[in-house]
Amino acid sequence: MSNPTPPVGPGLPETQTLVPDTVTEPAKQRAGKQAKAARSASLWTDAWYDLRRRPMFIISMIIILILLIMSFWPSLFTSVDPYNARTCDLSTARQGPSPGHLFGRDNLGCDVYARTIYGARNSIVIGVFTTLITTLVGGLLGIVAGFRSGVVDTVSSRLTEIFFAIPPILGALLIAATFRGRANSIMLVIIALAVLGWPMTFRIMRAAVITAKNQDFVIAARALGAGAGRIMFRHLLPNSLAPVIVVATINLGTFIAAEAALSFLGVGVQSPDISWGLMIADARNRFLEASLPLVFPAVFLSITVLAFIMMGDAVRDALDPKLR
Amino acid sequence: MNKTSTDLSPAEVTPGDEPLLAVDDLHVEFHTRAGTVRAVNGVSYTVGAGETLAVLGESGSGKSVTAQAIMGILDMPPAVIPHGEIRFKGTDLLKLSEEARTQVRGQRIAMIFQDALSALNPVFTVGWQISEMFRVHRGMSKSEAMKKAVELMDRVRIPAAKQRVHDYPHQFSGGMRQRIMIAMSIALDPEVLIADEPTTALDVTVQAQIMELLAELQRESQMGLILITHDLGVVADVADKIAVMYAGRIVENAPVYDIYKTPAHPYTKGLLDSIPRVDLKGQDLYAIKGLPPNLLDLPKGCSFHPRCPYRQDNCESTAPQLYEISGIRGSACHYWREVLDGERQQ
Amino acid sequence: MGRYVIRRLIQAIPVLLGATLLIFCIVFALPGDPIAALFGDKRPDPAVAEVLREQYHLNDPLLLQYWYYISGVLFRGDFGVNFADVPVSQIMVGKFQITLNLALTALVMEAFIGVGLGLWAALRRGKATDTMILASTLLLISVPTLVTGFVLQLLLGVKLKEWTGLDIFPVAGTFAGWRSYVLPGFVLAGTSIAYLTRLTRTSLVETLRADYIRTATAKGLSRRRVIGRHGLRNALIPLVTYLGADLGNLMGGAVITETIFNLQGIGNQLFTSVYLREQPVVVGIVTVLVLIYILANLVVDLLYAVLDPRIRYE
Numbered sequence A: 001m002s003n004p005t006p007p008v009g010p011g012l013p014e015t016q017t018l019v020p021d022t023v024t025e026p027a028k029q030r031a032g033k034q035a036k037a038a039r040s041a042s043l044w045t046d047a048w049y050d051l052r053r054r055p056m057f058i059i060s061m062i063i064i065l066i067l068l069i070m071s072f073w074p075s076l077f078t079s080v081d082p083y084n085a086r087t088c089d090l091s092t093a094r095q096g097p098s099p100g101h102l103f104g105r106d107n108l109g110c111d112v113y114a115r116t117i118y119g120a121r122n123s124i125v126i127g128v129f130t131t132l133i134t135t136l137v138g139g140l141l142g143i144v145a146g147f148r149s150g151v152v153d154t155v156s157s158r159l160t161e162i163f164f165a166i167p168p169i170l171g172a173l174l175i176a177a178t179f180r181g182r183a184n185s186i187m188l189v190i191i192a193l194a195v196l197g198w199p200m201t202f203r204i205m206r207a208a209v210i211t212a213k214n215q216d217f218v219i220a221a222r223a224l225g226a227g228a229g230r231i232m233f234r235h236l237l238p239n240s241l242a243p244v245i246v247v248a249t250i251n252l253g254t255f256i257a258a259e260a261a262l263s264f265l266g267v268g269v270q271s272p273d274i275s276w277g278l279m280i281a282d283a284r285n286r287f288l289e290a291s292l293p294l295v296f297p298a299v300f301l302s303i304t305v306l307a308f309i310m311m312g313d314a315v316r317d318a319l320d321p322k323l324r
Numbered sequence B: 001m002n003k004t005s006t007d008l009s010p011a012e013v014t015p016g017d018e019p020l021l022a023v024d025d026l027h028v029e030f031h032t033r034a035g036t037v038r039a040v041n042g043v044s045y046t047v048g049a050g051e052t053l054a055v056l057g058e059s060g061s062g063k064s065v066t067a068q069a070i071m072g073i074l075d076m077p078p079a080v081i082p083h084g085e086i087r088f089k090g091t092d093l094l095k096l097s098e099e100a101r102t103q104v105r106g107q108r109i110a111m112i113f114q115d116a117l118s119a120l121n122p123v124f125t126v127g128w129q130i131s132e133m134f135r136v137h138r139g140m141s142k143s144e145a146m147k148k149a150v151e152l153m154d155r156v157r158i159p160a161a162k163q164r165v166h167d168y169p170h171q172f173s174g175g176m177r178q179r180i181m182i183a184m185s186i187a188l189d190p191e192v193l194i195a196d197e198p199t200t201a202l203d204v205t206v207q208a209q210i211m212e213l214l215a216e217l218q219r220e221s222q223m224g225l226i227l228i229t230h231d232l233g234v235v236a237d238v239a240d241k242i243a244v245m246y247a248g249r250i251v252e253n254a255p256v257y258d259i260y261k262t263p264a265h266p267y268t269k270g271l272l273d274s275i276p277r278v279d280l281k282g283q284d285l286y287a288i289k290g291l292p293p294n295l296l297d298l299p300k301g302c303s304f305h306p307r308c309p310y311r312q313d314n315c316e317s318t319a320p321q322l323y324e325i326s327g328i329r330g331s332a333c334h335y336w337r338e339v340l341d342g343e344r345q346q
Numbered sequence C: 001m002g003r004y005v006i007r008r009l010i011q012a013i014p015v016l017l018g019a020t021l022l023i024f025c026i027v028f029a030l031p032g033d034p035i036a037a038l039f040g041d042k043r044p045d046p047a048v049a050e051v052l053r054e055q056y057h058l059n060d061p062l063l064l065q066y067w068y069y070i071s072g073v074l075f076r077g078d079f080g081v082n083f084a085d086v087p088v089s090q091i092m093v094g095k096f097q098i099t100l101n102l103a104l105t106a107l108v109m110e111a112f113i114g115v116g117l118g119l120w121a122a123l124r125r126g127k128a129t130d131t132m133i134l135a136s137t138l139l140l141i142s143v144p145t146l147v148t149g150f151v152l153q154l155l156l157g158v159k160l161k162e163w164t165g166l167d168i169f170p171v172a173g174t175f176a177g178w179r180s181y182v183l184p185g186f187v188l189a190g191t192s193i194a195y196l197t198r199l200t201r202t203s204l205v206e207t208l209r210a211d212y213i214r215t216a217t218a219k220g221l222s223r224r225r226v227i228g229r230h231g232l233r234n235a236l237i238p239l240v241t242y243l244g245a246d247l248g249n250l251m252g253g254a255v256i257t258e259t260i261f262n263l264q265g266i267g268n269q270l271f272t273s274v275y276l277r278e279q280p281v282v283v284g285i286v287t288v289l290v291l292i293y294i295l296a297n298l299v300v301d302l303l304y305a306v307l308d309p310r311i312r313y314e
Helices: A025-033 A036-051 A055-072 A112-148 A150-164 A168-178 A185-213 A216-223 A228-265 A276-284 A292-319 B063-071 B098-104 B126-138 B142-155 B174-185 B204-221 B256-261 B266-273 B336-341 C002-028 C034-038 C046-055 C062-076 C088-123 C128-142 C145-164 C179-208 C211-218 C223-252 C254-261 C266-276 C279-307
Strands: B021-032 B035-047 B052-056 B079-088 B109-112 B192-196 B224-229 B241-246 B249-255 B323-326 B329-331
Touching: A036 A292, A055 A112, A055 A292, A112 A150, A112 A185, A112 A228, A112 A276, A112 A292, A150 A185, A150 C002, A168 A185, A168 A228, A168 C002, A168 C223, A168 C254, A168 C266, A168 C279, A185 A228, A216 A228, A228 A276, A228 A292, A228 C145, A228 C254, A276 A292, A276 C145, A292 C128, A292 C145, B021 B063, B035 B052, B035 B063, B035 B079, B035 B224, B035 B249, B052 B063, B063 B079, B063 B109, B063 B192, B063 B224, B109 B174, B126 B142, B126 B174, B142 B174, B174 B204, B192 B204, B204 B224, B241 B256, B241 B266, B249 B256, B249 B266, B256 B266, B323 B336, C002 C062, C002 C279, C062 C279, C088 C128, C088 C179, C088 C223, C088 C254, C088 C266, C088 C279, C128 C179, C145 C179, C145 C254, C179 C223, C179 C254, C211 C223, C223 C254, C223 C279, C254 C266, C266 C279
Parallel strands: B052 B224, B052 B241, B109 B192, B192 B224
Antiparallel strands: B021 B035, B021 B079, B241 B249, B249 B329, B323 B329
């Protein structure tokens, strides 16, 4: 990615083997003269330029924006407060859509629309915080392991292998079930998912750092006597961030799906808190007679996960046009 | 020049003045998102049986693209050939069907590539890869074809060929790998062999051995050899004639001796002057000024004019044709006479 | 080759021990007295409780308990008994069969659909087919198993029968033999199919860009042979790796699918045991899953060596 403006680039990368080097040579030399900060800056500038014209990116951005607003101010979308039990009416259980209750009512006669809207918050909170923790922990360990190699690298790499050997959903299920009732259920989900999620970020960061470490400008910086901290955070970090950000975005979606799965199994978010996974679990027994209380949270869940994965895909394509 | 071989089938017999392989006014463009890359802009050259043509030029001059067009291994799209002919024994290859083209490829016109490590398939033994030629094109049995592969490896002087046929490409040294590449390309006695920078990836000592091997094989089989290189030193001993390419055009062609002795194009002259010479030790090495042209946006007029010490006003407006200097020489410079005279005008 | 195998085996040991220890710690970090739980509301006779405690090594330090356990598993194939004295291996065996059937069904679907779609997309790169396939992989990755499970159960299991009278896909249980596994198998395979499709596409596209493909073309081989022989053989390597490693993931990820389709597999059993606080069963199940994961990866490494001579002669 050292060549920020390949004139024959993004659209048809296969021409690079055939179209002579001359085309890219001036660009390479220009890039070579610039500082490494500018190098990564132009990578992001280029990516941003590319992203702005990708419909996938724009659509996912809009969806995510709406979701964020929904989770901060759900009352903008519905006047019903689903956390208030008086809004439920058992005698109207499983009623179909009606003017005041667009998505109908669930098994307890609560408004499905309002609950679906309010469900966004927990999904987003869990997704965002799990991603933050895994990215920080995995990313930091990854930088150090990739840079230090030797014992540090061996130990932490073996450690991640151990975590990879445990099926993630089962591991999270065990943690969440073991400590159920002993901590805030939302926090517990975050921790359970983060414990099994960080090795992924670690691997990606480590691989990226090892690649960056062997590039000329880092070798040059070391030769000039730059300290370890400076090399790690000024040189390696900016140049290894791209794949980590892509994976973090995609993982955010995955974590939201995992939260729904845990809640569905009864070890995630606990009633009276609202979660899409919980709503699906509640609706499943009467699923065949009243499918709407299950369908709506399912649709919201899918669209949310889709938005984040779509965004991750778009960012990756923009950062690495060769993959297209 | 036209030593047409005698074993032609009647359909292929062509007028007596038709050389073995003739590239005629070939244009190749790549249509990319960033615009049209004009990689080859009207190249013509010929090669006869037993003759060696060296195509000289820096990367981006279109020399490899021309070769790939001859082989028919350009990816189309993005590559387009809007104009030109490639005549092999009088037949325009560009007009052939894909099946007919496949029959020519490898069997009658073969090619060897620069980096044999990446050009050989890593998951098959070298024996398998060489013998594939005989199995696919000659319908030989596996064991027969393998025997042929060993013979070929002997012929390109790979020691212990009998054992080594079962080895994989990564188990050979660079020079040995290039020999395998050569063995594979001459397997079916092609009439034309194109060598695209065959020695660039090799050590200097090995380079000479490979060139020698190529020259020897050519003498034995009388194939026409097109040697593509950016290295003037490599071609001096083996080439009969040289075509110098710049920005997708031939800027000078001539017998090898003439080029070295009296270059008739400023670019050729610059190339020769930039070779370090022992007798000029202590003097500054000459370098051609400026950068190679951007093929997306070629300079108007003569493509070389921004870098040319002989530039006059009309160079910026009128592209020079390939002026005939003598029957066997040409130069695409308005001022070839001045260049020949060695007068430097600034 | 021999040394490569041995090195891989040795590397697998710390992973096996570490992962099982981790699970052991999580499960037994559970506060509360399992013996007391066993007796439910009744207060156990202290003497009896003490005997039981001794029997299950509950008074020993955790690490020692772990050692008793793992040595039993590894050297005698003994997974211990649950608190009702039923051997854990006996509880697990039938359930593993079901989950294995499910995972293998999913794996076969994955291999055929994923590789097939990926190849198709790669050969039609940039065309409408390619775009369509890529878009559907995005959808398949994004829609959670939870959702595909219920949607397909409703559409193919219930509605299809209502509309056409054909009972092709059983909705739940394993009464219809292999047919019972088709629908849940697909649901379980969903995400993997999408990833494998993408991987296949990328792998083939990258391979076809390689120099040796150009060489193969220059040898005068037909396009069919160039792609089928030279391209595919190389593009296959990462796919086999992915498929092998995925068996462990599929078995470990089956719990949601098993719950939706009411298959009495290992996921369901684990879930039940977690609720019943049957630690020996929980640890037993996860240990076997970790073993399967490690074995699958070993097989993958060996396959890798078979497929790629550069590794074999390392």
